[in-house]
Amino acid sequence: xxxxxRLLIVEDESHLAAGLKLNFSLEDYEVDIAETGREAARLxxxxxxxxxxxxxxxxxxxxxxxxxxxxxxxxxYTPVIMLTARDSSEDRVEGLEAGADDYLVKPFHLDExxxxxxxxxxxxxWDQRRGGPSSDHEVIRFGRAVIDMSTLEAQVAGQAxxxxxxxxxxxxxxxxxxxxxxxxxxxLEKVWKLRNYPxxxxxxxxxxxxxxxxxxxxAKPIHFVSVRGAGYKFVPDANDA
Ligand code: CA
Numbered sequence: 001x002x003x004x005x006r007l008l009i010v011e012d013e014s015h016l017a018a019g020l021k022l023n024f025s026l027e028d029y030e031v032d033i034a035e036t037g038r039e040a041a042r043l044x045x046x047x048x049x050x051x052x053x054x055x056x057x058x059x060x061x062x063x064x065x066x067x068x069x070x071x072x073x074x075x076x077y078t079p080v081i082m083l084t085a086r087d088s089s090e091d092r093v094e095g096l097e098a099g100a101d102d103y104l105v106k107p108f109h110l111d112e113x114x115x116x117x118x119x120x121x122x123x124x125x126w127d128q129r130r131g132g133p134s135s136d137h138e139v140i141r142f143g144r145a146v147i148d149m150s151t152l153e154a155q156v157a158g159q160a161x162x163x164x165x166x167x168x169x170x171x172x173x174x175x176x177x178x179x180x181x182x183x184x185x186x187x188l189e190k191v192w193k194l195r196n197y198p199x200x201x202x203x204x205x206x207x208x209x210x211x212x213x214x215x216x217x218x219a220k221p222i223h224f225v226s227v228r229g230a231g232y233k234f235v236p237d238a239n240d241a
Contacts, residue, residue, distance in 0.1 A: 005051035007028040010040040010067070011083070020054065022116075023110055035060025044071060050078050051121050054113070055100070057084040057091065065098040075162060079120035087195055093202050096192065097162035099164045125168065132192070140175045142223050142236035145214045147171055154213075161213050166191070170206055174224070174234035183231035189220050207232055 007024055009171050011017040012035045021031040029217075032048070034040035039060045043048075053071075057064035069206040082100040084091045085175050093223075094105050102116050138149035152168055154161040174182065184200035192202070207226075211218040225233045 004028055004030045006032065006048065007117065008040065008050045008053045008066065009034050009041060010034045010037070010053065010059065011056040012036065013056075020110075020113075023114070036060055037064070037067045040067055044076065046120065051124070052079040052081065052117050053229075054117065055082050057082055057095070058167065065094050065209050067222075068095070068098040068100050072162075072164065077124075077162075079117075080126050081116055081120060082175060083108070089197050090199075093195070093197075093199070096164075096166050097202065097205070099236050103167050108114065121177070140171060140236075142234075143216065145223075156214060163213070167206065167210065171210065174232070175236070179236045181227045181230045181233045186231070203232075 004026075007029050009017055009020050009024075009031060011033065012034065017033045017035065021033055024031045029051075032043055032050075032167075034043055038061050039063065040059075042054075044053075055064045055068060059067075062070075064082055064084075068082070071078070071080070079102075080100045081102045081104060082095040083104055083106055084095070085106045087105040092103050101120050104192065105111060105115060140147040140149065145154065145161075147154045147168070149168065149172055152163075153166070154163050154168075170187070170191050173187065184203040187203050188194045188197050188200065207224050210217075211221050211224050215221045215223060223235055225235055227233050
């Protein structure tokens with residue numbers, strides 16, 4: 001019985017895909033390659049379990065963003081490391097919005113990709129082990145929401161809510177700063193790790209998503225409150241607003 005971890009590499013440049021396969025095999029991974037988005041979707045629909053997916057953005061058919069979005073909306077939370085040819089903040093943001101866990105710009109150093117894959121697998125492994133003896137149970141509660149940051153599970157009135165890693169990170173940052181107004185710029189720097197990024201709309205899009213999940217009435221937010229001209233304020237207890 002093989003206990004090797006299996007990776008899926010989605011990359012249409014055959015020589016690059018073959019090189020990655022060779023190197024990951026030497027690191028003791030099993031590797032499948034898909035050269036199109038469609039082939040990747042087929043493999044991902046099969047019972048094969050992947051420890052991580054290395055996903056090129058530019059594919060001949062379905063692009064990597066669309067594939068990642070599709071995966072997440074189907075409830076598949078396998079770690080995704082995206083590869084892109086362009087070092088643009090727009091791509092990074094789009095990748096993270098699509099639900100990718102990490103992001104690497106081509107050309108990259110193989111060692112860095114290996115390290116990132118390892119770290120994503122380790123993190124996913126921790127996330128699965130609920131409340132082991134050494135895990136610190138960080139639970140954020142507000143309204144009817146219960147968000148367990150150690151298991152990355154969220155519920156509203158007992159119903160599970162699926163969030164991306166970035167949505168968890170955003171909630172955590174807002175909760176750490178509850179009651180204080182945080183600017184979009186600060187959120188981009190602290191949560192998205194983007195400096196001097198001009199498009200603050202991406203923050204608004206994410207706040208809108210959190211409101212849809214967690215506000216009793218998304219149009220009348222009481223927890224994720226807008227402060228005009230300043231940013232957002234997280235208010236755990238609506239009575240304190
Ligand atoms: Ca490509």
